Amino acid sequence: MRSTMLLTYNIQPQAQEAYMQFMINVFMPMAQSLGLDNAGVWHTAYGDYPARLLVFVAEESVMQNVLKDERWQNIEARLKEYTTDYTRRIVPYVPGFQF
Numbered sequence: 724m725r726s727t728m729l730l731t732y733n734i735q736p737q738a739q740e741a742y743m744q745f746m747i748n749v750f751m752p753m754a755q756s757l758g759l760d761n762a763g764v765w766h767t768a769y770g771d772y773p774a775r776l777l778v779f780v781a782e783e784s785v786m787q788n789v790l791k792d793e794r795w796q797n798i799e800a801r802l803k804e805y806t807t808d809y810t811r812r813i814v815p816y817v818p819g820f821q822f
Contacts, residue, residue, distance in 0.1 A: 726786040731775065733773055733807045764778070
């Protein structure tokens with residue numbers, strides 16, 4: 724069975740450039756190396772919702788191992804330094820858009 728990881732957050736205005744460099748050079752490559760498949764990145768252009776939604780998909784056993792992995796815990800902690808209103812949810816995989 725597959726699981727979906729949903730990350731939602733707002734980017735701190737003063738951290739925009741550092742956030743982008745971190746995402747491109749550290750976060751996304753590490754997430755992929757841990758076995759998470761990127762299923763989408765969305766930006767909210769209008770409304771009172773988090774600015775970003777990142778979606779990763781993996782087999783349930785892989786997802787559970789990722790959450791326990793110190794490398795994941797470190798990059799997630801670093802991501803939180805650039806963001807506010809951070810949430811992480813693990814839900815059963817459903818094809819298409821999930822929020």
